[in-house]
Amino acid sequence: MELIESGFDSSKIQFATKSKQKNPNTKLLVINNKNESTNTDALQNISEYFEKGDLLVVNHSATIPSSLSGKVLRTKETIEIRLASWVGLDFTNGYNWNVISFGAGTWRDKTEDRIEITDLHETDVITFDNGLFAVVKKIIVKPAKLIEIEFQTDISTEELWNKIYEIGKPIQYSYLEENLEIWDQQTLFSGPPVSVEPPSASFQFSWKIIKKLMQKGVKIVPILHSAGLSSTGDKILDSFLPFPERYEISENSAYQIKNAMDNNKKIIALGTSVVRALESVAFVNNGDIKASSSTTDFKIHKTHKMKIVNGIISGMHIPEESHMQILLAFTSEKLILEGYNKAIKINFLWHEYGDLTFIY
Template sequence: MNAARWPRERPEAARLLRVAPATGEIQDTRVEQLPTLLRSGDLLVMNDAATLPASLQGQTEEGAALELRLLAREPQGTWTAVLFGAGDWRMRTEDRPPPPVLPVGARLLLGPLTARVVEVLPPSPRLLRVAFDAEGAALWAGLYRAGRPVQYSYLAGPLSLWHIQTAYAARPWAVEPPSAGLPLTWAMLLELRRNGVQLASLTHAAGLSSTGDPALDAALPRPERFELPSATVEAIHATRERGGRVIAVGTTVVRALEGRAAQGGGTLTPGEGVTDLLLGPGFQLRVVQGLLTGVHEPTTSHYTLLQAFAPQPLLKEAAKRAEALGYLGHEFGDACLILDP
């Protein structure tokens, strides 16, 4: 499947493949038709995490060029991050030269910021825990001054930070965009509300999707933090009581909701947490009945998660149909709605 190489001027015009698990129906439509595919009383849950400029170019104290891609901020103020060798997004991640092997205590010079290696983490010497030399406003100012959006070689040019934000982005928790929400413009959200579809949000720290390191990629997604507001939990309970459906916008929302329910023994409660939940075939969904997501090929890790919503043969047929129809993949590509009528 070809990759979308640039953000659309009208993201709501993206194509939408509607997959109905119960009937096996596959329908080709457009994202702008989403209000007609949902029912009054349904609830759409979105990830409102804004996306950080998480790619930092720099060098070691000895002058070796490198790139540090942030992975997640930890409660104690340190960050997990992935180290890349010389080069930038224009080169495929798997073709990048290996970075220098850094010991604990090594310092990385990243423009206005300096980071110190606190720990080297399994399964790869490229996975680090780092501490920055700045805190609070000085740290955030340095990140936004020196950092760039994480992006990949299939894109046509350098992205600006506004290209990777959803319309409803709030706190900067994500290092790659929760891209399933990119086609949801304010005009579409307003039309959904007019049609009786309820909206709710949570915040989930979406991590990296690829590093080019087979050992690291096999361990993705790593545990990710989330915050589930009381208002969203109440909206989910109210939706169930009125017979509506809970539809997640993106796999990060599924991980947050199902991970929280699993931690609570099936009971969904508000609060902050970290989820290491990996969904797949046979997983019993407790909270979510449908999913709006990107178009994923069978070789991707996201595809495994989709098998919690629909059987593999149907997903393979959907992927085959999407490719035949010229659907585009990746973060600015077309969309898929897995939901029964």
């Protein structure tokens, strides 16, 4: 990404600092690979880039309140855990997690500046205000930055989830101005709560936009993917993002995607989590799409050749983010740089509540 990093001034980026969703003035950066062109438009005009029979594949995951603050029972030290990835294949099992840990502080502190927990051992117990507790099963990355925990198993799954929702808060970052509520992280398509951070490319989509797409003959196809953390606050750990994530693709969704492939229709992913799910399935099925339920550790780099997805609608990403590798699998650094510099000039907003990029 040397070209982007050398030709793009990240200091000029404006972040979306409020959780206002479905902004009717959401801007859209359009990168057309066929014409090798970039232009800016309004998201409300997105249907103009689709044709009858094309697919918009969406992640219908809801987002869990994945930041939990508690105490280490042995040391009485304050600890925040952020759910990072599920352990195991069962979406209903909320007991076992890999989590990122922080010491005292809040989301208003930059993630990279948060205090580390240095005195944490396997078998330590983490307690929470509502009586919930978790046991440290494994220290994966020392000093206790990435750990595996198991929530108490003497309560039912339903009671466990109730307790997590009772004390959990949305994961959020210091560029935001206000406390997020659970509903601030849900999208138009939210269904089963399996993501720890939201599939945020959907935030700005309204029923009006979806109606215009459907009236044009575009099919909206859901898949389920557990969108994970976007930042750990640690450069070494961030280089391993995204962590393993679960996905489910139904028989009906697989059929519709296969039919679109056979008829040379565009298959547009709404968000990077959709790309990861579909291309993971293709990776293990020789480029084909099949109904699937699994966990993927497949990482998409800029050299990846897409097997299923023809285009992506995603947020505005800074060059060093793992999401940028996925965007570069769709287009060239030259076009990303050209488009981003245009976006800067007309005050596009970056990050999850900001404006969008469409590459096809």
